[in-house]
Amino acid sequence: MVGYDLHTHSDASDGTTAVEDNVRLALEVGLEGLGVTDHDTTAAWERARVAADGTGLEIVPGTEFSAEHEGSSVHVLGFWFDPYDARLVEELDRLRNEREHRARAITRRFQELGFDVSFARIRELAGAAPIARPHIATAAVEAGAAATRQEVFDRFLADGGPVYVPKHAVSPVRAVELLTDAGGVAVLAHPGLFGARDGRTGTPDELVEEMTAAGLSGIEVDHPDHTARHRARYDALARALGLTSTAGSDYHGAAKPNRLGEVSCSRSVVDELRARIRGRT
Ligand code: AMP
Ligand code: FE
Ligand code: FE
Ligand code: ZN
Numbered sequence: 001m002v003g004y005d006l007h008t009h010s011d012a013s014d015g016t017t018a019v020e021d022n023v024r025l026a027l028e029v030g031l032e033g034l035g036v037t038d039h040d041t042t043a044a045w046e047r048a049r050v051a052a053d054g055t056g057l058e059i060v061p062g063t064e065f066s067a068e069h070e071g072s073s074v075h076v077l078g079f080w081f082d083p084y085d086a087r088l089v090e091e092l093d094r095l096r097n098e099r100e101h102r103a104r105a106i107t108r109r110f111q112e113l114g115f116d117v118s119f120a121r122i123r124e125l126a127g128a129a130p131i132a133r134p135h136i137a138t139a140a141v142e143a144g145a146a147a148t149r150q151e152v153f154d155r156f157l158a159d160g161g162p163v164y165v166p167k168h169a170v171s172p173v174r175a176v177e178l179l180t181d182a183g184g185v186a187v188l189a190h191p192g193l194f195g196a197r198d199g200r201t202g203t204p205d206e207l208v209e210e211m212t213a214a215g216l217s218g219i220e221v222d223h224p225d226h227t228a229r230h231r232a233r234y235d236a237l238a239r240a241l242g243l244t245s246t247a248g249s250d251y252h253g254a255a256k257p258n259r260l261g262e263v264s265c266s267r268s269v270v271d272e273l274r275a276r277i278r279g280r281t
Contacts, residue, residue: 003264006035006060007077007189007220007248009255010048014036014132016253021061022160022260029261034057035248035271037081040066040095040130041107042083060270064189065179066095069168069207072159075246076175076211077220078098080277088182091170096130098168103131109163110156115145117257133157134255149255159195171205173214180215185276187218187246192230198215202230205237212241217276222247222263244272 006175009015010022019023019036036059047062053058062079081088103122110117117140125135137149137157146152156163170178176186177236188211191203219238222245223230238245247265249258253259 002030002261003266004033004034004035004058004247004270005031005249005251005261005264006033006062006079006187006246006270007037007223008035008251008260009038009064009253009254010032010036011042011127011129011253012041012044013077013129014126014252014255016255019044020050020051021253022251023048023055023057025260026057027055029218031057031261032068032267033060035060035062035077037062037064037077037248038129039064039132040092042092043128046084048144062184063092064090064176065170065186067172067175068165068166069172069194069203071166073166073169073202074172074173074175074194074207075190077187077189078175078179078182078247079187080274081179081182085182088178091178093168096171099131102165102167103136105165106133106136106157106163106279109165110140110143110145113117113145113156113163115140115143116143117143136254172211176211177215180217180278183277185217185273186211186215187220187244187273188216189220189248190223190225190250191234192223192226197211202233208237209241211239212243215278216243218244218246218273220248221245222265224248224258224262244269244276246273 010019067074135153178184194203195201251260
């Protein structure tokens with residue numbers, strides 16, 4: 001058993017695999033538990049539970065909630081919240097809706113640069129999922145803007161890039177409040193990746209402190225894109241603030257090189273996190 005991978009995507013957001021495939025893969029690599037954390041949606045929860053039923057694999061239902069701070073993305077993982085909580089559902093609907101407008105704006109910017117990226121194609125690539133930048137990157141490769149999706153990000157689409165448009169997103173503090181008010185726990189995702197593409201400075205300590213005051217439960221210390229320095233920095237910060245250090249692969253199927261289960265945390269970490277659900281401690 002290699003523990004819990006608390007951060008994965010399926011084709012319910014910008015992953016390329018069905019959630020049933022993720023469950024199968026999790027069993028293959030010997031995971032005890034799988035976090036189902038699609039961007040701004042809970043659409044894959046039920047299918048994940050059905051696929052895992054009777055296998056012994058624990059599904060940890062979650063989402064990766066979009067927040068924004070000073071023009072850069074901050075992602076907040078939420079787990080075990082009520083998927084029908086009215087305020088949370090309203091905000092998730094708004095986030096998904098705003099993603100459409102933003103994709104149109106990014107499409108216009110590509111067109112201004114002379115690349116015939118089509119919104120209809122992006123919509124088709126996303127299917128029922130909320131549109132995310134990887135869908136746009138695929139359409140941009142097809143339109144000849146760059147040879148690979150990563151090159152599209154590096155040249156155009158990364159935070160602060162020439163076609164980048166921030167999406168409507170709540171503040172990180174608000175994201176924590178919404179997730180905890182809905183009966184869940186909130187974990188700051190990949191804090192080392194915060195900042196514009198030219199200067200990824202990492203999520204500022206002060207912001208993590210503010211989020212902690214709002215009810216943050218943990219920090220995703222172990223993530224494939226984190227350096228050893230990131231891990232040391234945020235593990236120390238988690239200890240100083242009394243937060244749980246978690247791990248997640250950020251698996252996206254073929255959309256990213258990350259392998260499901262490549263980083264994981266123990267059951268005791270997950271139990272510690274679960275015990276932080278407000279009112280249960
Ligand atoms: P969005 O939520 O639409 O802003 O898209 C965020 C997703 O885009 C992330 O989850 C990653 O999958 C991808 N992404 C963001 N920045 C980069 C980058 N610099 N290189 C590769 N993928 C990225
Ligand atoms: Fe993603
Ligand atoms: Fe993320
Ligand atoms: Zn993710």
